Amino acid sequence: MTASGLDTPGPLARTLFAALETVRDPELDEPVTRLGFVASCSVSGGAEDRTVEVHLRLPTYFCAPNFAFLMVADAYDAVAAVPGIARAVVLLDDHFASDAINAGVAARSGFASSFEGEALGELDELRTDFVRKAVMAGTDRVCRPLLAEGRGPEELGALRLGDVADSPDLAHLRARRQELGLPASDDAPLLVDPLTGAAVGIDALPLHLRKARLTGVNQEANSGVCRGMLAARYPDRADRADHADHTAAVGSTALPQL
Amino acid sequence: MYEKDGEKYFIVDSHMHYWDASPQNWVAGQENFAKGWIECFHAYQSLGPPETHWSIEHFQKYSEDDLMSDVFDKGHVDKAIFQPTYLNSWYSEGFNTTEKNGALAEKHPDKFIVNTRFDPRDGDAGFKKLKENIARWGSKGVKLYTAEWYGDSRGWTLKDPEAYRYLEKAQSLGIKNVHVHKGPTIWPLDKDAFDVSDVDHAATDFPELNFIVEHVGLPRIEDFCFMATQEPNVYAGLSVVIGALMYARPKFFAKVMGELLFWVGEDKMTFGSDYGIWEPKWQVEGFVDWDYPSDEFSDYPRVNTDTKKKILGLNAARLYDIEVPAECRLSSDAGVPAARDDAALVSEGSPAKAAV
Numbered sequence: 001m002t003a004s005g006l007d008t009p010g011p012l013a014r015t016l017f018a019a020l021e022t023v024r025d026p027e028l029d030e031p032v033t034r035l036g037f038v039a040s041c042s043v044s045g046g047a048e049d050r051t052v053e054v055h056l057r058l059p060t061y062f063c064a065p066n067f068a069f070l071m072v073a074d075a076y077d078a079v080a081a082v083p084g085i086a087r088a089v090v091l092l093d094d095h096f097a098s099d100a101i102n103a104g105v106a107a108r109s110g111f112a113s114s115f116e117g118e119a120l121g122e123l124d125e126l127r128t129d130f131v132r133k134a135v136m137a138g139t140d141r142v143c144r145p146l147l148a149e150g151r152g153p154e155e156l157g158a159l160r161l162g163d164v165a166d167s168p169d170l171a172h173l174r175a176r177r178q179e180l181g182l183p184a185s186d187d188a189p190l191l192v193d194p195l196t197g198a199a200v201g202i203d204a205l206p207l208h209l210r211k212a213r214l215t216g217v218n219q220e221a222n223s224g225v226c227r228g229m230l231a232a233r234y235p236d237r238a239d240r241a242d243h244a245d246h247t248a249a250v251g252s253t254a255l256p257q258l
Numbered sequence: 259m260y261e262k263d264g265e266k267y268f269i270v271d272s273h274m275h276y277w278d279a280s281p282q283n284w285v286a287g288q289e290n291f292a293k294g295w296i297e298c299f300h301a302y303q304s305l306g307p308p309e310t311h312w313s314i315e316h317f318q319k320y321s322e323d324d325l326m327s328d329v330f331d332k333g334h335v336d337k338a339i340f341q342p343t344y345l346n347s348w349y350s351e352g353f354n355t356t357e358k359n360g361a362l363a364e365k366h367p368d369k370f371i372v373n374t375r376f377d378p379r380d381g382d383a384g385f386k387k388l389k390e391n392i393a394r395w396g397s398k399g400v401k402l403y404t405a406e407w408y409g410d411s412r413g414w415t416l417k418d419p420e421a422y423r424y425l426e427k428a429q430s431l432g433i434k435n436v437h438v439h440k441g442p443t444i445w446p447l448d449k450d451a452f453d454v455s456d457v458d459h460a461a462t463d464f465p466e467l468n469f470i471v472e473h474v475g476l477p478r479i480e481d482f483c484f485m486a487t488q489e490p491n492v493y494a495g496l497s498v499v500i501g502a503l504m505y506a507r508p509k510f511f512a513k514v515m516g517e518l519l520f521w522v523g524e525d526k527m528t529f530g531s532d533y534g535i536w537e538p539k540w541q542v543e544g545f546v547d548w549d550y551p552s553d554e555f556s557d558y559p560r561v562n563t564d565t566k567k568k569i570l571g572l573n574a575a576r577l578y579d580i581e582v583p584a585e586c587r588l589s590s591d592a593g594v595p596a597a598r599d600d601a602a603l604v605s606e607g608s609p610a611k612a613a614v
Contacts, residue, residue, distance in 0.1 A: 027477065060301060061294035096294055133480070211480065214521065217513040218479040224507035225305070225476075232304035 012084060016041055016052060019078040026070055026127050028223045029134040029176075032056065035223075036230050037071065039093060041079075051087040052079050057094060059229035065097040066123055069114065072105045094233075131179050132194040133215055138173035139191065140216035143209060153205035162186025259586060260334035260570075262546050265563050268586035270574035271329060271338040271538050273437070273472055273497035273530025276362055277354035280319040285350050292348040299535055302498075305506040306536045320534050322362060330369060333531070333538035336571065337580050339371040341401040341437055341472075341530075360395040371578055373399040373437065376428065378420035379408045385427055392431045398578055399435035400428060401472075404456065415456035425464055435468045435577050436460075437495060440475040440482065454478065454485050461489040468577055470528060473498040479514065483521035490598040493577070494522045496569065497530030500541045504548065512550050516558030524565045525597045528574045542570060564588050568595045 020038055021031045032038055039055040054075055058068060072092050080088035090105060092098045097115075104114025111123050142164060143156055161184065164170055177184040182197040189199040191208060200208045260267045279296035281289075300317045303310075312320075320328075329335045340359035344352045352358065356374040363370035374391040376384055391397060405413045414421060416438065425436070440454050454475050461469045472495035475482030486492040499518075503511035518527055529545070531538035546566055550558065567588060572595035575582050588595065 060298045062298050096291065136480075210520075211484070214480045214483055214517050217510070217517050218477065221479065221503060221507065221510040221514050222477040224510045225502050228305045228502070228506050229301050232301040 012043065012082075013041075015082050016043070016079055016085075019082050020054070020075060023071060023074045023078050025067065025226075026130040027064075027067055028219060028226060029130070029137065030223065032071055032075065035226065036234075039234075045086070047084070049086050050084055051089065052082070052085050053089040054079055054091070056090065056092050057230075057234065058092070059226045059233060061094060061096050063095065065095075065101065065115070066111065066126055068092060068095060068097065069101050069104065069111050070123055070127060072101050076105050128180070131176055133219070134176045135173065135180065135182070135194040136212045136215035137219045138169065138176055140209075140212035141169040142167070142173050142190070143212065144216075147209070153209055154202060156209070157189075157191055157200060157202055157205045159190040160186060161188050161190055164190060259336055259583075260542050260546065262543075265546075265567075266583075266586045267334075267542070267546060267567055268571040268575060268582045269333075269335045269337075269538070269542055270529070270571040270578070270580060271333070271335045271531045271533065272470070272528045272574040272578075273341050273495055274329065274338050274533040274538075275341065275343065275354045276322075276325055276359050277343070277534065278319050278351060278358070279317075279349065279353060283319075283349045283351055285348055288348045295345070295348060295353075302502060302535050305502045307505050307540055310537050310540055312534075317534065322365075325362070325533070326366065326369075328537045328539070329531075329533055333533075334542045335531075335538050337371060337575070337578075338369060338533075339373060339399065339530075339574070339578065341373050342375050343401070343403070344375065347407075356391050356395060356397070363395070371398065371580075373397050373401055373435075375401050375403075376424050377403075377406070377408065378414055378418060378424045379411055381420075384424070388424070388428065389431060392428075392433065398433060399437060400433055401437045401439065403439045405439075415453075416460040417456045421456075421460070422463070425460060425467065429464065429467055433467070435470060436464075437470045437472050440471050440473060440478075454482050457492060458485045458489060461492050465491060467491065468493060470495045470577075472530070474514075474518065479517065483517060486522045486526070492522075493526045493528055493573070493596075494518050495528055495530055497532040498535075500529065500545060501532050501536035504541065504544055508551060512555055512558075515548075515561075516550065516555055519559040519561070519565075524559070524561070524568050525573060525593065525595060527569045528577070529570045545570060564593075572596070 017033065020041065021033045023032045024030060025032060025035055025037065028035065037056050037058060039057040041052065041054045043050060043052050045051045056072060056075060072090050076088055076090040079085060079090065091102050095101070100114050104111065146156055146164070161170070161174065174184040177192070180194070182192055182194065183189070191200040191205065192198060193200060260269055279292065284292035296318055297314070300314055303312065303317065329338055340363065342356045342359060343354045346352050356372060359370070360372045363372045372395040374388065374395060374397040376388045378384070380387070402416075404415055407413070416425070428436075438457055440457070454471060457469050457471060468491050469489070470493040471482055471486070474494045474496070476498060482494070486494060499511070499514060503514060529541070531541055549561060567586070571586070572582060572588065574580070574596075576594070576596035
C-alpha cells in the first residue's frame with residue numbers, strides 16, 4: 001500500500017481495504033479489489049483532516065461509463081464512511097469519461113447531471129437488472145455441484161436454501177437475493193424467479209437451470225475477457241491468475257497493491 | 259481452403275476489416291478518442307497467441323500486402339467479407355469504409371465480398387447513398403451500429419419506424435444479410451447498448467432477411483441466446499468469441515461454444531476473424547483442432563468435422579450464395595448449412611422454444 005501518512009498497513013489500511021472489497025463491478029459481480037481495478041489507495045493528513053485518495057482503473061479506455069460511474073460512486077461511499085476519514089477522493093484513471101465521472105462523483109451529483117445532455121436517467125434500474133443476473137449466475141454456481149452429484153432438476157426444485165450445505169457461493173446467492181428483496185431465509189426455495197421471488201414450477205425447472213447456467217457462463221467469460229484486457233493494459237500489475245481459468249482466481253489472494 | 263487429416267474446409271471469414279487508424283488519419287481535437295479506440299482494439303489482440311501480436315504502429319495501419327498475406331496466403335481464407343466501421347468523427351478518412359474496402363476488393367476479384375452500411379438517421383440522403391453503394395460494390399449485406407451517436411441522437415434501434423423503412427429499402431435493393439453489432443461498445447452512455455430485443459422485432463417482421471448478431475451480444479450472451487432461440491433467421495457471428503477466448507480462456511471458450519451450440523445450433527453460427535484484431539490462421543487451425551477439454555462438458559452438444567465445416571465457412575457461404583467446391587461440401591447426411599429450421603431448439607416442442 002502506498003500509505004503516506006501511515007507507517008505500516010495498519011488497522012486503518014485494513015479497514016479501507018475491507019471497505020473497497022464491498023464495491024463490486026455490477027456486471028461481473030465481483031469486488032473491484034479482486035478484479036485488480038484498485039490502482040492505489042493512499043492516506044494523508046493528521047487526525048483532524050485525514051484524507052484517503054483512491055485511484056481506480058479499468059480494462060479499457062472505453063469501458064461502459066455507466067458501470068464505471070457506479071463503481072467510482074460506490075467506492076467513494078465506501079471509503080468516506082470509514083471512521084477517521086475526514087475527506088475522500090476517488091478518481092478513475094485513463095478513461096475517456098474520467099473527467100465527467102470524477103467531477104460528478106466528487107460533487108455528489110447523480111449520473112444524469114454528470115453527463116448532462118448525454119444520459120437520460122439514473123442507474124438504479126440498470127443495477128437492479130444486473131443483480132437479477134447475478135442471482136441467476138449465483139444459482140448456477142450453487143446448483144452445479146448438486147447436479148454433478150446426480151440430483152435432478154425436480155429434486156433441486158424441492159430444496160430450500162437451508163437444505164444446501166453452507167458455502168461461499170450459497171452466502172453470495174443469499175446476499176444477492178436479499179438485495180432484491182427476494183426470499184433468502186433457510187425456508188425459502190432454492191430456485192426462485194429472480195423477478196418475483198416465486199418458486200419455480202416443476203415444468204419450468206430444466207429451462208430455469210439452463211438459463212442460470214448460461215447466465216453464469218456469460219459472466220465468467222466476461223470476467224475472463226476483462227481480466228485479460230486489464231493485464232494487457234497494465235502489464236506490471238497483471239493479475240497472477242490471469243492466464244489460468246477464472247474459477248481458479250475466485251477466492252485467490254490476488255489483491256491489488258494497496 | 260484448409261486441409262487437415264484428409265478433411266477439406268472451405269473458409270469464409272465473414273467479419274473482417276481494412277482500417278487506417280494511424281495518427282495521420284486522426285481528426286484534430288479528437289485524438290484521444292482515435293488513439294483510445296485503436297489502443298483498445300490492440301489490447302484485444304493481446305488475448306491471442308503471443309507470436310501473433312503486432313506492434314501498435316503496425317496495428318494502426320497495415321498494408322494491402324499484409325492483409326492479402328495474413329488472410330489468404332497464410333490464413334487459409336477462401337472468401338472474406340468486409341464489414342465497414344466508419345467512425346468519421348474520429349478518423350478523417352473514416353476508420354474502415356465501404357469505399358476503402360471496395361477499392362481493395364476490386365484489385366483482387368473473387369476474394370472479397372463488400373458489405374456496406376446504413377444509418378436510419380440519415381433520412382432520404384442515406385437512401386441515395388445506400389443505393390449507390392449497393393450498385394457500386396454489389397453489396398449483399400450491411401453492417402449496422404445501433405449504438406452510434408449522431409448529433410443529438412444517442413443511438414437507434416432496429417424497431418424504429420425509420421429503421422423499418424431502411425430495412426424495406428435495403429431488402430428491395432437486394433440486401434439479404436443484416437449484420438448487427440451487438441458487442442463491446444461505448445455508446446450510448448446510460449442505456450444498455452447491448453440490448454438485443456430490437457433484433458427480435460425486426461427478425462420477426464423481416465423473415466426474408468438474415469440477422470447475424472456479431473460478437474453474439476457479448477457481454478450479454480444470455481440475452482442474445484434467449485432471443486435467438488425464438489427466431490429462425492437470427493444467426494450468431496463468432497467474431498471476438500474465437501479470437502478473445504479460444505486461446506486466452508480455453509475453458510470459458512468451451513462453455514460459450516457449448517451454450518451457443520445448445521441455444522443457437524451449429525447451422526446458425528458463422529466464423530469471423532475480426533482481422534486486423536486477430537489473424538485468421540491461428541483461429542482456423544485452432545478451431546479445426548478444437549474439442550471440449552474434458553468430461554465436464556459432456557452435456558453440451560457434440561462437435562464433429564461437419565460442425566466445424568459449417569461454422570468455418572459453409573453456413574456463411576450459404577447466406578452469401580458463395581459456391582463451395584464439391585470436395586469441401588458436407589457428406590450428404592449432414593444436413594444443410596445455415597438451415598433456418600435445423601437448429602434443434604427452434605423446432606416445435608423444444609423446451610427452450612416453449613418457455614423462453
